[in-house]
Amino acid sequence: MERTILVTGASGFVGSALCRTLAVQGGFAVRGAVRKAESLMPAGVSSVTVGELDAATDWTVALAGVEVLVHTAARVHVMHETASDSLAAFRRVNVDGTLHLARQAAAAGVRRFVFISSIKVNGEASQPGRPLGADDVPAPSDAYGISKHEAEQGLFQLAAATGMEVVVVRPVLVYGPGVKANFHSMMRWVARGVPLPFGAIDNRRSLVSLGNLVDLILACIDHPQAAGQVFIASDGDDVSLPRLLQAIGRELGRPARLLPVPPRLLQLAAGLLGRRDLAQRLLGSLQVDITKNRQLLGWVPPLTLHQGLHATAHSFLENQHR
Template structure:
């Protein structure tokens, strides 16, 4: 039987980019698992519709002949939670569903399971001069981060009893062509020439371009020293919010209009509007240290921050309506 790579969440932002790169590189056959039929998929990827990710999912057909599995499907962090029990909802998919898949994968003879986790396992913020590291004591604070941490723990326990190799990748904020949510909103702000009150913000955020994340995942799929390890995915170039907006403005062709409003006033306004979470993401710091990636894998980000912003901004310009 032909040996294959299976990517779950293959129609998503990260999964589809990974599938396209794997197909371009050649080698093992590439399969993509999706929740429902009809979702757009990269060319030359065999598609398996598996339904919802929970303890009833039957992965047998998708797993047959699979050598490496990259699990990118998840119940993702949501801005406006609707579930009455948020943690239970995240656990149902991200913990129970993931471990159900992993047990079937081990039984099917899958050699390596690469789990796409989240920096939220480390926490929500970093202190000045103390970037978060992959081997720090986990400190998740929201339901999404807790569920990802519990899934990591369960996977390593399963690896110890089955011999299936497990690797965990925790990305920081991912951006790239087609990015949505807050990053897309920032590009719209800049493109419209809106005055933005962030000129006095002096924070540091780690980001990771889609190209760098995909490259690290593929390294973790292959490298013998990756087994049993956790790696953080980042561009390795921390950026302040003003520098990020100026970089986007440069690539969009519309200089960012930044006003020097004191961050304390911005925090106060966000609190009055009930948007402290958004203020933390925009104004707070979250720096990471990816030196472990170089030390263990010999991996350095192949793309610079400026290159990542360029491809992201140019895609935004090509596709805006």
């Protein structure tokens, strides 16, 4: 008899990819929870509409018979915040909504709750030679990271009280076919031949392809050593911004045009424009250590950075030609 797994945020970037993989892999009856009834599900995935994610959401129907729950739904980090109280807005969804779901899940007999958190719980940057680890002291600095950290803490407290197993996965920047936001913008800049002032940047950042993130989540669904643990999702291959743009250019068939503008000038310009946060993401370093994944789960990223970028660029070009 197939076990039932529930994936929240099933129409999102990560949730939809996870649902597709689970449906193809077999072994689970896959149920996707979505906010709107018109959301499309991959073949072999049933859907249940739950509306907004907050402390009043009724998960009764969605949780019926569920053994494992993967919670990808969230209020995500946004570039142009419109809420008057950003932290309150994030807490309403990412803390109150998550813990409300978890309490109902525990009451419904869910065995394991896999929570997709964020590397922002660890912080915004790493020091040279000191990559961030899953068991480091958390240091969130923005509203999104704080809300994810508070949700993690609440989940582990609930696990101790109820016996429901909790696993936390903190992805770094996720890219893959269909990626949006900053990564999509970078591909668009390179594809158009726009000169980019990043040739003199010497940073190191960890990334994770969508395929590698989904594979790590799959490992966390059943592995007995995953319960009660935090894992960081990464490709295990750190890259500088110039190297990343050059690699994207090779995959797109359009060499990246990089200008060697001094980093201090770029930081100054970003500060004058009120975009210090964007400058940190582009110019700063954020490296992570995924040794724990290998030691506890026997997990290594199945895809290389090259393979992940190839799939991402191929999807981008296909969509450009439609």
